[in-house]
Amino acid sequence: MVYTALLIRLRQMDHRTVLLLLLGAVCCTRSARILGIFPSPSISHQLPFQNIMKALASRGHQITVISPSPLKTPLPNYTDVDLSFSYEIIASFVDVTAMVEASPYEFCEQLIYALNIITEHQLSSPPLQAFIRSNDTKYDLVFLEALMYQSYHGLIHHVGSPPVIGILSVEFLLTMGDAMGTPTNPAIIPDVLLPHGDHMTFHERLQNTLFWLWTRYKKYTEWLPAQEELMRKFFGPNSPSIIDAERNISLLMVSSNWIFNYPIPLVPSVVTFHSLHVKTKTDPLPEDLQKFLDEAEDGVIYFSLGSNVQSDRIPEEKRIIFLEVFSELPQKILWKWESDILPRQPSNVKIGKWLPQQDVLAHPNIKMFISQCGLQSFQEAVYFGVPILGIPFFGDQKYNAKKIVTEELGVQLSLQDLTKETLSAAINAVLNDPRYQNSMKKMSAISKDEPQNSLDRAVWWTEYVIRHKGAKHLRSAAHDLAWYQYLLLDIVAVLILLLAITIFVSYIFLKNIYRYLTKKYYEVKSKHD
Structure with a gap:
């Protein structure tokens, strides 16, 4: 009876009253200022980012996006900073068709070179410089494409150092595992630039391990220093170092999961989803x-x-x-x-x-x-x-x-x-x-077959970080360990030292026992003689 009476009452309500109630519910939802930084000049990689930003805008958040792929149809609450010139720049010196013959090492070298050039052109471009000079907005959250664009941490510092969500439109990169404290064991986790599965032969594990070591060498000796130099050039000396900024990323979103790669161990601050750009309802064909x-x-x-x-x-x-x-x-x-x-x-x-x-x-x-x-x-x-x-x-x-x-x-x-x-x-x-x-x-x-679709999950985690002003409680303790501590080399060194001391003491002890027994033997023998 109660439910019937309630239904009758709702039917009797004026449509304007219902609209006012809905508007009131929307107004009670906190609108956040969100900045998206997605520098890659590749439309296929931009689509997942765009869908997340559009979903957030539809929920009343104020969205600003820096990317080479501005929306073709403007949306409310959605502002683009147009870096579309980036497509011409990359096309002028990168022949992606010829890359089929490049080794993973050569491809990585080319990628570091290309993205450094693109980043410098973007940071010095009139649209982005105008945004930097005119912008006095303090954002509640920043999305940063988690490839080789760490120099943009200077821009994040410029807009108030809000919480940062890193986001990838490719599979989980092992180099990002270091920043998030996620295990990246090359024995079971193949690098995405190598043509290996998770059940690797000895030769494949050797290749994977050598590439794992080489990419870290390149990251810390070439890639990050170049990005640090760009950041200091455009944003001055006051920004935190790139390594510190990376380690303070609240959350990493990865646009792929075990369906499209392989089951891997992830810390809670790494969230996976897939097929963000796929339309659940198709459009009529020409x-x-x-x-x-x-x-x-x-x-x-x-x-x-x-x-x-x-x-x-x-x-x-x-x-x-x-x-x-x-x-x-x-x-x-x-x-x-x-x-x-x-x-x-x-x-x-x-x-x-x-x-x-x-x-x-x-x-x-x-x-x-x-x-x-x-x-x-x-x-x-x-x-x-x-x-x-x-x-x-x-x-x-x-x-x-x-x-x-x-x-x-x-x-x-x-x-x-x-x-x-x-x-x-x-x-x-x-x-x-x-x-x-x-x-x-x-x-x-x-x-x-999922309890929640990927777009809803991405939106929920975004608003989770906003609600809690970051996600330091998800931060792995691996961030606070030196590399030799993380690899337990200090523990191994102590155990080896203890083993060596034990062997040495045992050797001295046994040697003295042997001498003592030998001496007694000859003393007894001499008496008998």
């Missing part, structure tokens, strides 16, 4: 594209190398191999091709400079995704349940391809070793072997 996909009786193979690698820049002999194999297939091919013309284009191939990838993958006629294995593309393929033929180029792509092969979500080919025979065999394997489709469907179901 009419010509919808018709092309609908009329594909034998299905469609979708081919895209992502936003960083351009298909029209792959070597001509490899392009010809793709075209020859595609022309012999009964399936249609939808290819993200960045030029107006595709020479020798077969009749079953449709090209487009830009394609709505998620809406395409959601179409039931998509049978396979030929991908460079970027994390965002990997997550989209898993969400929509489309098996993958992976052709990785650089960065974490070979690591992702290894995961795809390990979980039987698809197969992998190397661009350098690509032949007509290997490509044809790989396509036929993914299309005709049901284990790839079945494994992908199972993984898709697992990825969606």
